[in-house]
Amino acid sequence: MADLSRTPSPSDARDDGLRSSWLARLGWLALLAYVVYALSILNFNVARMLAGLANAAELLGRMFPPLFSRADLRELMFAGLLESLQIAVLASAVGILVSLPLGVLAARNLMPAWLSWIARGVIMLCRSFHPIIVAILFVKAVGFGALAGILALIVASIGFIAKLFAEAIEEISLKQVEAVRATGAGFFNMLIFAVLPQVNARFIGFATYQLDSNLRNSTMVGIVGGGGIGGTLQAAFGRFDYDFVCAILITIIAMIMIGEILSQRLRAIFL
Amino acid sequence: MTGAAQPGRTSGPKKRRLPTMTNATAAAPRPSAGPVEGSALSLKDLTVAYVPGRPVLKGVSLDIADRSVIAIIGPSGTGKSTLIRAINRLVTPNSGSIHFQGQDLARLRGRALRAARCRIGMVFQEYNLVERLSVMENVLSGRLGTLPVWRVWLRAFPKRDISRAFDLLDQVGLAGFAAQRADALSGGQRQRVGIARALMQDPDLLLADEPTSSLDPKTSVEIMELMTQLAGQRGVPLIVNMHQVDLARRFAHRIIGMSGGHVVFDGPPDTLEDHHLHQIYGGEGWLT
Numbered sequence: 001m002a003d004l005s006r007t008p009s010p011s012d013a014r015d016d017g018l019r020s021s022w023l024a025r026l027g028w029l030a031l032l033a034y035v036v037y038a039l040s041i042l043n044f045n046v047a048r049m050l051a052g053l054a055n056a057a058e059l060l061g062r063m064f065p066p067l068f069s070r071a072d073l074r075e076l077m078f079a080g081l082l083e084s085l086q087i088a089v090l091a092s093a094v095g096i097l098v099s100l101p102l103g104v105l106a107a108r109n110l111m112p113a114w115l116s117w118i119a120r121g122v123i124m125l126c127r128s129f130h131p132i133i134v135a136i137l138f139v140k141a142v143g144f145g146a147l148a149g150i151l152a153l154i155v156a157s158i159g160f161i162a163k164l165f166a167e168a169i170e171e172i173s174l175k176q177v178e179a180v181r182a183t184g185a186g187f188f189n190m191l192i193f194a195v196l197p198q199v200n201a202r203f204i205g206f207a208t209y210q211l212d213s214n215l216r217n218s219t220m221v222g223i224v225g226g227g228g229i230g231g232t233l234q235a236a237f238g239r240f241d242y243d244f245v246c247a248i249l250i251t252i253i254a255m256i257m258i259g260e261i262l263s264q265r266l267r268a269i270f271l
Numbered sequence: 272m273t274g275a276a277q278p279g280r281t282s283g284p285k286k287r288r289l290p291t292m293t294n295a296t297a298a299a300p301r302p303s304a305g306p307v308e309g310s311a312l313s314l315k316d317l318t319v320a321y322v323p324g325r326p327v328l329k330g331v332s333l334d335i336a337d338r339s340v341i342a343i344i345g346p347s348g349t350g351k352s353t354l355i356r357a358i359n360r361l362v363t364p365n366s367g368s369i370h371f372q373g374q375d376l377a378r379l380r381g382r383a384l385r386a387a388r389c390r391i392g393m394v395f396q397e398y399n400l401v402e403r404l405s406v407m408e409n410v411l412s413g414r415l416g417t418l419p420v421w422r423v424w425l426r427a428f429p430k431r432d433i434s435r436a437f438d439l440l441d442q443v444g445l446a447g448f449a450a451q452r453a454d455a456l457s458g459g460q461r462q463r464v465g466i467a468r469a470l471m472q473d474p475d476l477l478l479a480d481e482p483t484s485s486l487d488p489k490t491s492v493e494i495m496e497l498m499t500q501l502a503g504q505r506g507v508p509l510i511v512n513m514h515q516v517d518l519a520r521r522f523a524h525r526i527i528g529m530s531g532g533h534v535v536f537d538g539p540p541d542t543l544e545d546h547h548l549h550q551i552y553g554g555e556g557w558l559t
Contacts, residue, residue, distance in 0.1 A: 173402075175395070175397060175399040176399055176400065176401045176402065178361060178395075178399060179393070179395055179399035179400070179401075179412075179465075179468075180401065180412055180415060181361070181388075182359055182361060182388060182391075182393040183388065183389065183392075183393075183412060183413050183414075183415050183416050183468070183472055184385045184386065184387070184388035184389035184390075184415070184416025184417075184472070185385070185412070185415035185416050186385060186415075186416070186420075188420045188423075189415040189416075189418065189420060189423045190415070192420070192423050192424055193401060193404070193408070193412050193415055193423060194401055194412075197401050197402075197403040197404050198401070198402075198403060200403070201403075
């Protein structure tokens with residue numbers, strides 16, 4: 001009799017596996033509460049937005065028509081644009097090259113724990129700051145100019161590609177690796193024949209995405225002195241030459257679009 | 272032909288057949304009960320535990336002769352795969368020895384272990400081909416243990432290896448498939464590539480871990496025929512794990528029945544009777 005009273009009836013005991021955890025529900029509730037609270041203190045309201053819209057309209061009005069006609073400004077703009085392009089390409093190339101080994105080192109299924117943690121630490125460090133903060137640091141360290149911008153974007157590229165690359169490696173099929181290991185292959189041959197084929201496509205995807213992203217970021221590092229068209233853009237803003245600002249913005253948009261098309265072509269070739 | 276026939280005086284490991292292997296660890300002391308003369312592989316008291324204190328393989332001893340097909344049968348989870356994987360050290364045994372060509376595989380590490388693996392081909396249940404590589408690349412991966420990294424990186428395989436790979440593809444019935452990607456093949460075709468890869472190693476021992484479990488009955492027979500035939504031609508012993516008792520009876524020279532981490536039957540197929548199967552698998556209803 002005592003045994004019977006101890007075992008609960010089957011309907012109570014069975015876990016139907018449908019209930020979500022109360023912790024997750026609590027989390028959603030907390031998030032909702034915080035959004036409401038943040039909205040209430042940030043002065044984020046319709047009246048302010050309408051006032052802002054009027055300003056924006058005036059700014060837009062002074063931007064048009066964009067100023068492409070002055071030869072000296074045009075030259076300035078294209079020089080900046082070219083430098084931005086160079087910053088982006090160089091930073092991507094170096095960043096990708098460094099990310100390959102770093103990503104492998106950070107993959108926990110291939111490396112001993114202590115090594116992957118060190119590699120993860122480096123990657124985490126690269127990811128901790130927004131590129132603009134890294135760019136400011138490098139401008140202070142190595143002076144104004146493209147070098148600072150390149151270094152900043154290399155750091156950003158490593159933070160992005162190496163992390164995703166390591167994650168891609170951690171998701172590979174170890175059966176294929178095991179079979180290649182069973183042939184007596186050494187570590188590097190195993191890497192080349194069993195690991196890389198499984199992650200190649202994704203790696204190229206990450207790399208072209210980062211090239212895209214570096215193209216955009218390369219126009220930004222100039223604002224803090226890291227070289228490229230960002231410097232020209234900021235100077236134009238400072239002098240209230242909004243029509244020239246507009247010309248620069250349109251050119252940047254064109255460059256990004258061309259970059260996007262090129263990286264899509266690149267992906268089509270490799271995937 | 273028994274272990275007792277050569278007491279103590281087994282200190283001449285260089286005299287063993289197959290001189291191809293450099294005997295780096297030949298000086299390592301051999302346990303007094305050495306391998307049986309004429310046996311290609313000799314397991315002694317092999318114990319493997321994935322969780323400490325709960326061994327999957329409990330002191331298995333076996334002598335495998337040259338040129339024979341050995342089928343290991345037994346219920347799932349009884350240590351068949353573990354046994355096969357311990358031989359080429361995909362699994363590290365906790366104790367016991369694995370004598371192969373004058374070396375104790377259980378004690379090898381690093382370079383010596385990889386060199387020993389080069390001599391042992393393995394075929395897997397799920398083929399374990401590198402899906403995104405071509406059939407040719409998969410076959411050539413049987414040579415990875417012997418090639419320098421730069422050659423592998425540049426895919427600069429020796430011409431001799433490439434023509435051997437073509438020959439092997441012919442022999443497994445996949446002529447004309449070299450340039451296809453492995454993931455474009457059917458299960459039976461993939462397993463043929465797996466066999467070609469294992470043979471590409473020019474192995475002195477072939478292991479197969481449930482090579483037919485993912486295949487339909489007809490293809491299973493074809494794959495078993497192919498493997499036993501190719502292993503027989505080369506005079507290489509073949510150790511196969513399998514679930515299908517009928518296939519084991521049909522192709523093996525010797526059947527080893529395992530249950531609960533122990534060998535409970537060991538003999539030629541015609542001596543395997545229902546009461547043995549009852550002992551191996553338990554229950555009886557399925558036998559009728």
